[in-house]
Amino acid sequence: MADEPVFVAVVGFGYWGPNLVRNFARNPRARVTWICDLDPGRRRAAERDFPQARASASVDDMLRDAQVELVVIATPISTHFDLARRALEAGKHVLVEKPLTAEVAQAEALVDLARRVDRRLFVDHTYLFTPEVRYLRDLVARGDLGQLLYFDGVRINLGLFQTDHDVVWDLAPHDLSILLALAGRPPRSVVCVGSSHTASGLTDVAMLHLDFGDQLTANVHVNWLSPVKVRHVIVAGTRRMVLYNDLEATEKVRLYDRGIEVTDADAQRRAAVGYRLGDVLIPHIPAREALAVEVEEVVACLRDGATPTSPGELGVEVVRVLEALGRSLERRGERIDLD
Numbered sequence: 001m002a003d004e005p006v007f008v009a010v011v012g013f014g015y016w017g018p019n020l021v022r023n024f025a026r027n028p029r030a031r032v033t034w035i036c037d038l039d040p041g042r043r044r045a046a047e048r049d050f051p052q053a054r055a056s057a058s059v060d061d062m063l064r065d066a067q068v069e070l071v072v073i074a075t076p077i078s079t080h081f082d083l084a085r086r087a088l089e090a091g092k093h094v095l096v097e098k099p100l101t102a103e104v105a106q107a108e109a110l111v112d113l114a115r116r117v118d119r120r121l122f123v124d125h126t127y128l129f130t131p132e133v134r135y136l137r138d139l140v141a142r143g144d145l146g147q148l149l150y151f152d153g154v155r156i157n158l159g160l161f162q163t164d165h166d167v168v169w170d171l172a173p174h175d176l177s178i179l180l181a182l183a184g185r186p187p188r189s190v191v192c193v194g195s196s197h198t199a200s201g202l203t204d205v206a207m208l209h210l211d212f213g214d215q216l217t218a219n220v221h222v223n224w225l226s227p228v229k230v231r232h233v234i235v236a237g238t239r240r241m242v243l244y245n246d247l248e249a250t251e252k253v254r255l256y257d258r259g260i261e262v263t264d265a266d267a268q269r270r271a272a273v274g275y276r277l278g279d280v281l282i283p284h285i286p287a288r289e290a291l292a293v294e295v296e297e298v299v300a301c302l303r304d305g306a307t308p309t310s311p312g313e314l315g316v317e318v319v320r321v322l323e324a325l326g327r328s329l330e331r332r333g334e335r336i337d338l339d
């Protein structure tokens, strides 16, 4: 069993699906045998680029193939729940694109179903598999940053305007998955404000604020209407601070030995602040494509009993925060408690 390849079907061969197919096809322990897409043009592209797989419009035909063990879903968010449910009911393991579903109740239902049918449910929170985020997780886990103070994320560009979800559901899952992994706990409350500049009414510029308690807050700016692309994350701790710039070709992470020390407070309650201006370290982090790491891990979970970095349960947590952010957005920035 451990030597047998995992037979994989990918549903959705639009923008992101081909990246998943390419990485599963390259993994020596996996074989992509089906690519399903409703669009004939995309099926022709799949036949051309991956002739070893069968291109089909019928998810039902694919689900009837007993050899298929893992179904990978890379279709629009509104379709995730139904496709994942059908795949689990057909006895397949499932890897779903972020965000897991469009509603938290659906995400919870999928986790329950996976448990009942004894299948694995994974969510593609791709950033958790980048070497840089893995490095950040290790730094935080070792206590090298000290107590976490804030997270500042900027994820903006002239983005593809989606039709079935807004910029928060499109881009924020990346920051939320990173944040939940670093904080190790969900936020206590969230605030979201934003605006729409198209007839669809879907928010295309948004600011998120999340409060994790114990002094840790996060601010994230997501935007489809920016002239420049920025992918910045700052994580500040009491001991050190990190800048992660995902757009750098190399040297994406800089570790700053900087911060403040509140030395005293005088009678007028003016805090006396001392500045620490130490060295900047650029760690050598070997580059690897995140999806290749993720595919390797998914196969190891199915064959070797490895523990997933991004299971369905994490997908539920991300969707829970997205839903709360959506509620805050509707109520023009009202604080929403998650307890």
Ligand SMILES: NC(=O)c1ccc[n+]([C@@H]2O[C@H](COP(=O)([O-])OP(=O)(O)OC[C@H]3O[C@@H](n4cnc5c(N)ncnc54)[C@H](O)[C@@H]3O)[C@@H](O)[C@H]2O)c1
Pocket (backbone or CB within 6 Å): 011, 012, 013, 014, 015, 016, 017, 036, 037, 038, 039, 042, 059, 073, 074, 075, 076, 077, 079, 097, 098, 099, 124, 125, 126, 170
């Ligand atoms: N992890 C990442 O970094 C990342 C990046 C981009 C997109 N995504 C996610 O990937 C998913 C797809 O996004 P995209 O940008 O590739 O969308 P897309 O619209 O480019 O592609 C979706 C494809 O799915 C097909 N499709 C739709 N419904 C289908 C169905 N019921 N059965 C079979 N095929 C169907 C469409 O014909 C289309 O080709 C979304 O969940 C998105 O959030 C993730």
